[in-house]
Amino acid sequence: xxxxxxxxxxxxxxxxxxxxxxxxxxxxxxxxxxxxxxxxxxxxxxxxxxxxxxxxxxxxxxxxxxxxxxxxxxxxxxxxxxxxxxxxxxxxxxxxxxxxxxxxxxxxxxxxxxx
Amino acid sequence: xxxxxxxxxxxxxxxxxxxxxxxxxxxxxxxxxxxxxxxxxxxxxxxxxxxxxxxxxxxxxxxxxxxxxxxxxxxxxxxxxxxxxxxxxxxxxxxxxxxxxxxxxxxxxxxxxxxxx
Numbered sequence: 001x002x003x004x005x006x007x008x009x010x011x012x013x014x015x016x017x018x019x020x021x022x023x024x025x026x027x028x029x030x031x032x033x034x035x036x037x038x039x040x041x042x043x044x045x046x047x048x049x050x051x052x053x054x055x056x057x058x059x060x061x062x063x064x065x066x067x068x069x070x071x072x073x074x075x076x077x078x079x080x081x082x083x084x085x086x087x088x089x090x091x092x093x094x095x096x097x098x099x100x101x102x103x104x105x106x107x108x109x110x111x112x113x114x115x
Numbered sequence: 116x117x118x119x120x121x122x123x124x125x126x127x128x129x130x131x132x133x134x135x136x137x138x139x140x141x142x143x144x145x146x147x148x149x150x151x152x153x154x155x156x157x158x159x160x161x162x163x164x165x166x167x168x169x170x171x172x173x174x175x176x177x178x179x180x181x182x183x184x185x186x187x188x189x190x191x192x193x194x195x196x197x198x199x200x201x202x203x204x205x206x207x208x209x210x211x212x213x214x215x216x217x218x219x220x221x222x223x224x225x226x227x228x229x230x231x232x
Contacts, residue, residue: 006158032218043204043222044159093158097218102147102210104220106158 001027004096006107013084014115021079021110023094029074030096034104035067038091050077084114119207121223129231134192136226138205141186145207149220150179150190153202162203163190195230202227 003026013019023033032051036044048064050056050071058064068080077096081088091111095104121138128134138148146167151159165172165179165188172179178191192199205223 004158034218034220041225041227043225046219049219091156095158102208102218103149103161103164104218106151106160109156109158111156 002098002103002105003027004030004094004105004107006092006094006110008110009108010111010113012113012115015085016083018080018082019084019112021081021092021094021112023077023079023096023107025075025096025098025105028096028098030077030098031074032097033071033077034095034097035069035077035079036093036095038093038109040091044093047079081112084112086114088112089114119205119221119223121205121226123226124224125227125229127229127231128195130195130197132195132230134195134199134228134230135189136203136205136228137187137189138207138223139185139187140207140221142207142209142221143186144209144211145221147208147210148179148181148188149206150177151204151206153204153225159204192228195228197230197232200228200230 005024007022035047047062048056048058050069052071052074056069071077093109095106119140149164150162152162153159163174163177167183176193181188203226206220208220
């Protein structure tokens with residue numbers, strides 16, 4: 001159990017467009033979901049934490065108007081990269097926890113390339 | 116104080132050897148220490164985790180050693196196999212933290228492990 005999926009797995013878009021990435025917990029209810037970005041050969045950088053039905057909490061330096069996060073249900077969170085630019089190209093990964101437990105289960109990641 | 120320092124940055128071992136990756140932390144409030152394995156182009160997968168009430172935890176070929184007084188913990192991979200070649204991340208969190216810190220993981224910088232056949 002504890003499977004997290006992401007869609008799409010990779011996306012290429014033009015500069016200035018918006019891209020939505022979905023994160024789903026397939027076999028459990030995720031009370032909290034986290035969004036990370038990872039540049040090549042680097043560690044994971046936490047972007048924001050979202051709890052179902054409430055506003056996301058963004059890490060320092062992350063633009064909340066650029067990276068819109070919605071956690072509308074206990075199994076789905078979305079990250080929308082608005083007006084994407086080439087510097088937004090990265091590997092975006094979500095994770096989820098269930099019922100107050102500490103373990104984070106990660107999705108397979110979404111590779112975003114902005115041309 | 117939130118940092119987790121991981122070493123080495125990269126590690127090469129021969130098949131059958133022991134791989135050892137070390138992490139050190141500063142925040143004494145951390146009470147949960149997981150290790151994640153990540154293959155290229157994939158998300159991290161939980162390998163093994165430990166809480167500070169035990170000094171060692173073993174699952175198959177993977178062992179975490181934990182030294183609370185030194186604020187250090189390490190991952191040992193016994194009988195390393197080419198299939199273990201991946202990036203390994205240690206992490207830490209304060210499971211008692213409330214508010215915006217709840218559940219947050221602080222990651223180490225990662226170790227690229229290469230196991231030669």
